[in-house]
Amino acid sequence: SSTDINKKVTKEYVDSLVQEEKPLILEAIASTNSVDLEGDYMTNDCLEDMKQQAVGLSIFLDHNHTIDKIVGTVTEVIETSSDVFKIKFSVLPKYEWYITDLLENGVNLGLSIGASVLDYDNTDEGWKINKVKLVEISIVAIPANWDTFGTVQTSKELGEVTAKCF
Secondary structure, X not given: OHHHHHHHHHHHHHHHHHHHOXXXXXXXXXXXXXXXXXXXXXXXXXXHHHHHHOOOOEEEEOOOOOHHHEEEEEEEEEOXXXXXXXXXXXXXXXXXXXXXXXXXXXXXXXXXXEEEEEEEEEOOOOEEEEEEEEEEEEEEOOOOOHHHOXXXXXXXXXXXXXXXXX
């Protein structure tokens, strides 16, 4: 009957729209071995260990650990040198427009990690961090590790990222 055909066409049309709609995927540097703004730094071994822990972690806004501030999820660790920890993450539809608007208007965003420090050594400047339990990553305006500042970008913008530490 024509009603069955209309239902089938409508369902196929809706299914095609859903399949075409892809989540916003961003990538950025989450951490490096550079000394951060508090005088601390992570060893390359620590960075490599964090790479093993990252996939599936939540991405938050400004380390605000409430459920309504979950922005997305880490989907992939991008292969880099041992002194850089770079990720790819999906963004929930609720935040796509906001983050896209910020980036398209030239706002520099960075990432900041949230972790429990498991092993560190004191130095004259701060901590040499050897091992952490990575618990989250946040999109922030002012990251402690300045190398991450301005590295959040959409897949359209991808290119070589240079560190911006002082």
